Amino acid sequence: MNQLQEIVELTGGVLRENLMGAYLHGSSVLGGLKPASDVDVLLVSRMSMDGRERRALLDGLLAISGSRNMARPVELTVVVQSEVRPWRYPPACDFLYGEWLRAEYEAGKVPRPEPLPDLALLITMTLTGDSPLAGPRPAQVLDPVPHSDLVRASVAGVPDLLDDLDGDTRNVLLTFARIWTTLATGQIRPKDVAADWALARLPPEHLPVLEHARQLYLNCHYSQESWSETLRTQVRPHVDRVLAEIDRLSTRSQRT
Numbered sequence: 001m002n003q004l005q006e007i008v009e010l011t012g013g014v015l016r017e018n019l020m021g022a023y024l025h026g027s028s029v030l031g032g033l034k035p036a037s038d039v040d041v042l043l044v045s046r047m048s049m050d051g052r053e054r055r056a057l058l059d060g061l062l063a064i065s066g067s068r069n070m071a072r073p074v075e076l077t078v079v080v081q082s083e084v085r086p087w088r089y090p091p092a093c094d095f096l097y098g099e100w101l102r103a104e105y106e107a108g109k110v111p112r113p114e115p116l117p118d119l120a121l122l123i124t125m126t127l128t129g130d131s132p133l134a135g136p137r138p139a140q141v142l143d144p145v146p147h148s149d150l151v152r153a154s155v156a157g158v159p160d161l162l163d164d165l166d167g168d169t170r171n172v173l174l175t176f177a178r179i180w181t182t183l184a185t186g187q188i189r190p191k192d193v194a195a196d197w198a199l200a201r202l203p204p205e206h207l208p209v210l211e212h213a214r215q216l217y218l219n220c221h222y223s224q225e226s227w228s229e230t231l232r233t234q235v236r237p238h239v240d241r242v243l244a245e246i247d248r249l250s251t252r253s254q255r256t
Helices: 003-018 051-064 099-106 119-129 147-156 158-163 169-185 191-199 204-219 229-255
Strands: 019-025 039-045 074-080 095-097 132-134
Touching (some): 019 119, 051 074, 051 095, 051 099, 158 229, 169 191, 169 204, 169 229, 191 204
Antiparallel strands (some): 019 132, 074 095
């Protein structure tokens, strides 16, 4: 059984009649999976899960996600339809699983409902990708997200990304490039395509770190990642330049 089949069987078995649909988003539908890509799945549910269902879904995901299980990492998000349809901001997430939180899960944490501005981006990617694993097409259960809320959600994530800059450099740089691209074009593009867009608009001194991050994304697992001291010193000036562009565009969006 492949990993997607395992996810469908697990989620269907836990949510049962409350599962309205399961949908791919992220790299799977935007340019294809790369060596270190997660499998990103959004579930739409009729009702919030109870404690038993949360524990069962978490235990199942711990068993099928990540390199220790000889599989890709899974990022799985559950949203209750009534929390996002009709659409409003900020949206609420009923359950979030990601491998970066594995240590907390194994220590006893169980995902609980919480506001998640990033859902604006996930839902937009889900609608764009139009890739059901179970249930009807996503447009039948989800409303489109206004561009103004894509801007709000993108900017809301900046502080957390800055906190992760040293430990997850490639992804943070590529995500900032994608935020800049999204704010300028209204489209969420694959990370490498967003990097190409940003590279065409940056001065020469800010190109090397993003070019390196792009090559790592396309070709390397995290265990193969390396950054020279020269590149490390260029990371923060590059980020400051891109954040200035993001701030300019978000400010303009708020005025209009």
